[in-house]
Amino acid sequence: MNPLRSVGxxxxxxxxxxxxxxxxxxxxIVVPSLEHNLIGAKVTQLRKAAPAVSHQLPATTAAPAxxxxxGPLSLSANARIxxxxxxxxxxxxxxxxxxxxxxxxxxxxxxxxxEKAFLTGKLATGTVNRNEARYAEAALPxxxxxxxxxxxxxxxxxxxxxxxxxxxxxxxxxxxALLAAxxxxxxxxxxxxxxxxxxxxxxxxxxxGDFGEPVDVSGSDELAELAxxxxxxxxxxxxxxxxxxxxxxxxxxELRTPIFSLAGFLELLADEELDEPTRRExxxxxxxxxxxxxxxxxxxxxxxxxxAGRLHxxxxxxxxxxxxxxxxxxxxxxxxTSGHPLEAAPEGEALALADQQRALQIxxxxxxxxxxxxxxxxxxxxxxxxxxxxxxxxxxxxGPGIPQEAADRVFERFxxxxxxxxxxxxxxxxIARELAALMGGRIExxxxxxxxxxxxxxxPAPGATPFPRENEPxxxx
Numbered sequence: 001m002n003p004l005r006s007v008g009x010x011x012x013x014x015x016x017x018x019x020x021x022x023x024x025x026x027x028x029i030v031v032p033s034l035e036h037n038l039i040g041a042k043v044t045q046l047r048k049a050a051p052a053v054s055h056q057l058p059a060t061t062a063a064p065a066x067x068x069x070x071g072p073l074s075l076s077a078n079a080r081i082x083x084x085x086x087x088x089x090x091x092x093x094x095x096x097x098x099x100x101x102x103x104x105x106x107x108x109x110x111x112x113x114x115e116k117a118f119l120t121g122k123l124a125t126g127t128v129n130r131n132e133a134r135y136a137e138a139a140l141p142x143x144x145x146x147x148x149x150x151x152x153x154x155x156x157x158x159x160x161x162x163x164x165x166x167x168x169x170x171x172x173x174x175x176x177a178l179l180a181a182x183x184x185x186x187x188x189x190x191x192x193x194x195x196x197x198x199x200x201x202x203x204x205x206x207x208x209g210d211f212g213e214p215v216d217v218s219g220s221d222e223l224a225e226l227a228x229x230x231x232x233x234x235x236x237x238x239x240x241x242x243x244x245x246x247x248x249x250x251x252x253x254e255l256r257t258p259i260f261s262l263a264g265f266l267e268l269l270a271d272e273e274l275d276e277p278t279r280r281e282x283x284x285x286x287x288x289x290x291x292x293x294x295x296x297x298x299x300x301x302x303x304x305x306x307x308a309g310r311l312h313x314x315x316x317x318x319x320x321x322x323x324x325x326x327x328x329x330x331x332x333x334x335x336x337t338s339g340h341p342l343e344a345a346p347e348g349e350a351l352a353l354a355d356q357q358r359a360l361q362i363x364x365x366x367x368x369x370x371x372x373x374x375x376x377x378x379x380x381x382x383x384x385x386x387x388x389x390x391x392x393x394x395x396x397x398x399g400p401g402i403p404q405e406a407a408d409r410v411f412e413r414f415x416x417x418x419x420x421x422x423x424x425x426x427x428x429x430x431i432a433r434e435l436a437a438l439m440g441g442r443i444e445x446x447x448x449x450x451x452x453x454x455x456x457x458x459x460p461a462p463g464a465t466p467f468p469r470e471n472e473p474x475x476x477x
Contacts, residue, residue, distance in 0.1 A: 015185035023174035038159035046138035074100035079154040086147035211238035317461035321346030339376035352391035352458035366395035374399035
């Protein structure tokens, strides 16, 4: 991978650009502002000194008096003093009358600040460039007979030198800060990128189906929260993978047993010396195995549809009292054959929002469990009522009950309690619970010695009249 495309390199570059931008803003604000303030201070100094100097100049135009006065005044004002006389006004022409620096006066001929003071008739200030140097100046007309202009000119090299010094130091500090930002940014980005790479490796392991190693990224920031989410995903995927493996193993076992049994009976039936009663017995046993396979196939198909979310249920008013009676009639022959007294005990009208076929399917599963897993002679009752929590379809038996450890797991797929009466695929109650949830209801279990009750609780249909709660008087018409 291109190093410049890594997160660490991008974070480092972003931090460097941020620091460089901040330093650029500081440089753009501080240096020009400092230069402007220093030049302004020098110009202000000359503006204040010019009137005082003008009052201290000699009243005479004799050269010796001027020479004696200009030296001390130039030192006190800390500026070069030049006095111009006006030769012509149109066009304006100024001539140096006196100069505190008489060595060379040619550089101050036609000074723009002095010309401005004459034209405006008042104090004028500004900066000029002469001989590749910059000067601050202040000029004003002298209150004397004749046209004379006083000019104070001070070099700015000291002030500009301070500006250049600050400029160099700001640049040097900026370079050091940029280098420090690069080093710190690269270090922090490397640590951050290392955490991301650990998370990436964990994601690759999960994608490859390795759910054994936990996702561990230290910290308390957003990346750590992402790692926690990845860990939750890993645990859930591990559980799903374990459930998938168990499902395949259990389904294979449940399918293999009747298939091997059928294969054995087919070999026995091929024996020509087999008598007719034994042959009929074998055929009856094989029919039972085929029924077992058919039921298992239907259960697996329902489970696959439930898992895929493709099992559709209706929610319309269904009379659960009628469902209870239909179920009791449907299982009457089976109950009589197995020696179980079976009866329906509906308690008035019980209209629920449900899918009639799925409600019948759940009832069949509950009654079949009661008939198969209880001793001969155990009474089974199918009830239907509208209670305070909703419409209830219950299947109750007076058998030995379900142990607590088994009661906590009876709704798991392929779970079968240990014991001599543990039969079936272990899918019925799991399917019943998921069908109930699809209809907006639930299945409750009450288990104790002498009573096992599975209750399908559904939402009442509009207009259904619930039974009063305990200790609550019934409504009087």
